[in-house]
Amino acid sequence: MNSNEAPVQKKMAARISALIIGVMTVFAPWYISGPLATLNRVIFWAYVITGVLMMAVAIVALIWRRALWPAWAFFLLTVWIILAPDTLSSASKDVSIVHFILGAAGIVVSIFWIRRMFGRIPPNRPVVKGRTFRECTSSERTLFGLVMCVLGLGYCMALGYLYMTHVGLNGKPGISAQDIAITYYGNRSGTRLELMLRGQMRDKISPDEMNQVVAWLKSGSTEDDYDETIYPIIMKDCAKCHSKNSGKNLPDYTTYEGIIPVATVDHGMSIETLVKLSHIHLFGIGLVTFVLGFVFCFSTLPAWFKNVVIVAPFFAMVIDIATWFLTKWDPIFAYTVIVSGLILGSAWGIQIFVSLYQILFLRPAAES
Numbered sequence: 001m002n003s004n005e006a007p008v009q010k011k012m013a014a015r016i017s018a019l020i021i022g023v024m025t026v027f028a029p030w031y032i033s034g035p036l037a038t039l040n041r042v043i044f045w046a047y048v049i050t051g052v053l054m055m056a057v058a059i060v061a062l063i064w065r066r067a068l069w070p071a072w073a074f075f076l077l078t079v080w081i082i083l084a085p086d087t088l089s090s091a092s093k094d095v096s097i098v099h100f101i102l103g104a105a106g107i108v109v110s111i112f113w114i115r116r117m118f119g120r121i122p123p124n125r126p127v128v129k130g131r132t133f134r135e136c137t138s139s140e141r142t143l144f145g146l147v148m149c150v151l152g153l154g155y156c157m158a159l160g161y162l163y164m165t166h167v168g169l170n171g172k173p174g175i176s177a178q179d180i181a182i183t184y185y186g187n188r189s190g191t192r193l194e195l196m197l198r199g200q201m202r203d204k205i206s207p208d209e210m211n212q213v214v215a216w217l218k219s220g221s222t223e224d225d226y227d228e229t230i231y232p233i234i235m236k237d238c239a240k241c242h243s244k245n246s247g248k249n250l251p252d253y254t255t256y257e258g259i260i261p262v263a264t265v266d267h268g269m270s271i272e273t274l275v276k277l278s279h280i281h282l283f284g285i286g287l288v289t290f291v292l293g294f295v296f297c298f299s300t301l302p303a304w305f306k307n308v309v310i311v312a313p314f315f316a317m318v319i320d321i322a323t324w325f326l327t328k329w330d331p332i333f334a335y336t337v338i339v340s341g342l343i344l345g346s347a348w349g350i351q352i353f354v355s356l357y358q359i360l361f362l363r364p365a366a367e368s
Contacts, residue, residue, distance in 0.1 A: 013304060014113035015061045018074050021106050022054030025081070028098050053077055054106070071113040078106025132300045133358045144295045145359045151288060152352045155345070177338060181331035184324055186268030191217050193262040205237045221263040223256045234259070268328055278321050289313045289348075296351040299358050309350050316343035 028051070029044045054077050061070035081103035133141060166179045194217055197210050205213075213233060216225050234253045240246060242253035252258035269277075293310040320340035326333040 012062070013308070014071075014109055015058050017109045018061070018106070018113065019055055019058035021078075021102060021109060022051045022056075022058055025051030025054055025102050027051075028102065050077060050081060071110065074106065075110035075114065078103050078110055081106065131298060133298045133355075133362050134300070134364055136298060136364075138364075141359050144298070145356060147291060148295060148352050148356050148359075151292060152348075154288075155348060159345075177334045180337050181327060181334035182268065184268045184274070184327040184334070184337075185329075185331040191221075191263055193217060193259070196262070205233070209233045209237065217263055221260065226256050226259070230259075269324075271325075271328070274324055274328060278324065281321055282317070285317050285344075286314075289317065292348055292351045292355075295355050299354050300362065301354065309347050312347040313344045313351075316340040316347065320344065 026048055028047050054074060057070045057073045057077070061067065061074075064070075133144075136144070163175060166175050166183060194214055197205060197213060202210070212229055216222075216230050219225065231254070234242070238253050241248055242250050242258075244252050244254075251262065293313070296306065296310060299306065317340075320337060323333045323336040323340065327337055
């Protein structure tokens with residue numbers, strides 16, 4: 001077998017990934033600018049033409065599987081995306097960030113694609129068959145099953161907490177991209193206190209009292225008006241939780257100094273808070289993803305599918321946390337936070353349900 005007949009003929013992941021990146025590049029202007037995508041013709045046509053070329057290269061590779069040149073052509077196109085500032089870059093921050101992400105993703109795909117094409121993995125290498133749930137002892141299967149149940153329950157609790165902390169931030173029921181954007185970017189036309197009163201805390205205060213607090217916020221949030229009008233409302237409706245004596249880790253609204261940080265224009269989470277949450281999530285979610293992926297490795301599924309499902313949550317986790325900072329910069333990236341969260345949740349769901357099903361119903365090797 002010559003080098004052109006390397007096992008890549010049966011490895012479609014790189015070619016399909018290249019096709020997906022091409023499609024994303026074509027639609028990037030609409031993702032960034034919506035109906036105004038065609039106003040900047042240079043950026044618009046640069047994205048569209050480059051994306052179409054990427055798609056064409058990937059389609060050729062899918063049809064003509066022995067060809068080497070599509071891998072190199074795709075690599076050059078991705079390098080072009082990153083290194084052509086006059087064509088694909090822009091003073092607009094969202095355009096610059098999106099084309100850099102697309103280029104970086106394309107570089108990664110190109111490296112794996114070219115590596116496969118040159119047969120860096122020997123085609124005649126002995127295949128080492130790993131254990132599956134069939135070969136696991138009853139104790140291992142019990143342990144794996146309990147771990148999956150507990151982590152699955154923990155993820156459900158996390159979703160519930162996510163819903164309760166984000167719902168209604170825009171004053172409407174349910175969670176939307178606008179709620180996500182408000183969390184990180186803020187609502188710069190209003191204050192955080194007003195958002196909370198109209199959202200999470202709307203059932204904690206009467207409509208008349210809410211109107212008084214909102215009127216105080218819009219009039220400048222002065223200390224004299226706080227002492228005369230707002231303090232009695234705080235003591236009646238809010239002090240049970242928002243006071244030093246509550247024992248809860250919540251801001252103290254019983255003093256003017258305590259309430260004023262949420263009575264000013266809302267700029268969303270601070271960079272310090274985002275950094276703190278990021279390192280907690282990277283460590284925590286990274287460990288959970290490792291445990292789920294490790295157990296999922298024992299499932300009896302095609303290797304390519306298991307690899308995709310194992311890699312997807314790590315990729316989604318990094319993109320999700322990175323786009324917290326991007327959403328703090330520009331609210332358009334709230335949609336990326338949602339998409340990456342869906343990818344993470346879907347991959348975890350597949351790992352948990354497939355593993356539990358095979359642990360319960362796959363007969364041990366001794367009984368087969």
